[in-house]
Amino acid sequence: MCGIAGLIDFSKENIIEDLYEAIFHLQHRGQDSCGISTANKKLYTIKGQGLVRYVFSVEKLMKLRGFLGLGHVRYPTTGNITYNEIQPFYLNRPYGISIVHNGNIYNFMELKEYLEDKDIHLNSTSDSELLLNLISYELELNTKHMNLEDNLHFVIKKIAIMCKGAYSVILMIQNYGLIAFRDIHGIRPLIYGKKGNKYLISSESICQQSLEYNELKNVENGEMIIFRKDRLIKKIKYEENSVYTPCIFEFIYISRCESVIDKVSVYLARVKMGKYLAYNLKESLGDKLNDIDFVVPIPDTSRPSAIVVSKILNIPYYEIITKNRYVSRTFIMDNEKRRRTSVKRKLGIVDGLAEGKNILLIDDSIVRGNTIKHVIERLKKYKINKIYVASCSPPIRYKNVYGIDIPTREELIANKMSIKDIKEYLGIDGLFFQKTEDLIRAIQDINPELKNFDLSVFNGEYII
Numbered sequence: 001m002c003g004i005a006g007l008i009d010f011s012k013e014n015i016i017e018d019l020y021e022a023i024f025h026l027q028h029r030g031q032d033s034c035g036i037s038t039a040n041k042k043l044y045t046i047k048g049q050g051l052v053r054y055v056f057s058v059e060k061l062m063k064l065r066g067f068l069g070l071g072h073v074r075y076p077t078t079g080n081i082t083y084n085e086i087q088p089f090y091l092n093r094p095y096g097i098s099i100v101h102n103g104n105i106y107n108f109m110e111l112k113e114y115l116e117d118k119d120i121h122l123n124s125t126s127d128s129e130l131l132l133n134l135i136s137y138e139l140e141l142n143t144k145h146m147n148l149e150d151n152l153h154f155v156i157k158k159i160a161i162m163c164k165g166a167y168s169v170i171l172m173i174q175n176y177g178l179i180a181f182r183d184i185h186g187i188r189p190l191i192y193g194k195k196g197n198k199y200l201i202s203s204e205s206i207c208q209q210s211l212e213y214n215e216l217k218n219v220e221n222g223e224m225i226i227f228r229k230d231r232l233i234k235k236i237k238y239e240e241n242s243v244y245t246p247c248i249f250e251f252i253y254i255s256r257c258e259s260v261i262d263k264v265s266v267y268l269a270r271v272k273m274g275k276y277l278a279y280n281l282k283e284s285l286g287d288k289l290n291d292i293d294f295v296v297p298i299p300d301t302s303r304p305s306a307i308v309v310s311k312i313l314n315i316p317y318y319e320i321i322t323k324n325r326y327v328s329r330t331f332i333m334d335n336e337k338r339r340r341t342s343v344k345r346k347l348g349i350v351d352g353l354a355e356g357k358n359i360l361l362i363d364d365s366i367v368r369g370n371t372i373k374h375v376i377e378r379l380k381k382y383k384i385n386k387i388y389v390a391s392c393s394p395p396i397r398y399k400n401v402y403g404i405d406i407p408t409r410e411e412l413i414a415n416k417m418s419i420k421d422i423k424e425y426l427g428i429d430g431l432f433f434q435k436t437e438d439l440i441r442a443i444q445d446i447n448p449e450l451k452n453f454d455l456s457v458f459n460g461e462y463i464i
Contacts, residue, residue: 001254001403002087003029004100004190005071006170006178006201010231012040012067015198020061022200022207023071024052028256029102029203030075037088037098038066039174045098047072047086068229070172072100075405084124088172089132094140095148096174101128102203103166103188104403111162131167134159149226149234152179156224157238160184164464166247166402168219170201177228184242185463186221187402187454189250189261193217199227204259218262220244245463248453249404251443252393253301253364264446267304272442273392274305274362277434278312281360281390284432289313292388293357298364298375299323299347305392306362315360321375322348347375349382358386358429365393366433367406369413369422376426388430395419395433398460406457 003026007015016038023034034055035047044064048055052073072087088098105111105127112122115133122129138155146154166187171179180201182190192201193213200213208216219225222239226232247254250261257267282289295315297306300323310317327346359379366372366389376387395414400406409415413422423431436458444450456462 030073038069107164181224190219270304274308276438301364
């Protein structure tokens, strides 16, 4: 769930302003660290721990030069949290290659041993550095026998066989251009758009929309796109027979609501989730709905769904829970202690607004149960009467191996407890989850061409 961006200007103008803005708009995808590399005849890199606005001062940005570049915001799902893990990574062999990567290679140790047998040793615990070393090593084997384009095609096809997991990748090769590619199932998103002589590649369309790039297209699953400095753009399908299976959690939580993924507005997808959740609540609660005074979102992601639930159930919508805009997303904190502290800072309660009332809380998802537990405890101190909770997501029972920070089943509240037990643990009067078929329907209502999704956190079925 990192955020990546790549930019090339065929007019050879400096691209740093747009590249900085692009990763600024991806900040929600990673808060641990960030970096930018640009190139012309030289390579320029600045990276550091912390948010984009703190790492890149005006003085630092002015030191970056080049007509092509890469940017990254990191949310660590594997590896340590040190400077050595910050992307972009660079290797000078065989061509001078930099990489940014979003996803997770879960057979990391196996591939690390493969490289060590070739006397190639990593400087970090990052699967992105591993991926760069794999690509560089395999490219180097063929430099005397193939031109660079054919070599890239051959190697990326081989990488798809070697690497287990998800990856959306942008490579920058000095004096050549940018190469963007996705894994054969397209689990993590990757989008590109055009403005004049510039092309911007990024994890989400919010970058292109905000910077007024147009002609937006996906880098398809199993596809490599070459943006060469001599203005050549070439698409190469390195895998023809794979099934497109994007991550459905992008629509539930990860992506910004302004983004469009696979011709689906993330905002409208969340509206549809609210619609189907409301129908489920009507059926499940029946006459008890008459006792509910307010529908209340847990900000921010669940807000579009909660508004629709309020309208369909004809129950007033109130934002009793407020969000401190200066606190980062709690789900992508790197450890449990930081999550708990951040939840306390992040959410506040409007005093007196719902005293003695019965409320229906709408949450985007319930993962570990920490946020919702804290919210309920706070609400009870404000003398709320009855509390019902509804999740726009089905119960999350299985770990994620594709780049979301759910590395083990044991930490998941829906894996450890039944719905009845969760309800008792939270001390609430009712608990309801979205049906998986309704979640899928919410997205397919907008784009019926989407047939398959990665649902592994719900059903434990892993496609790679």
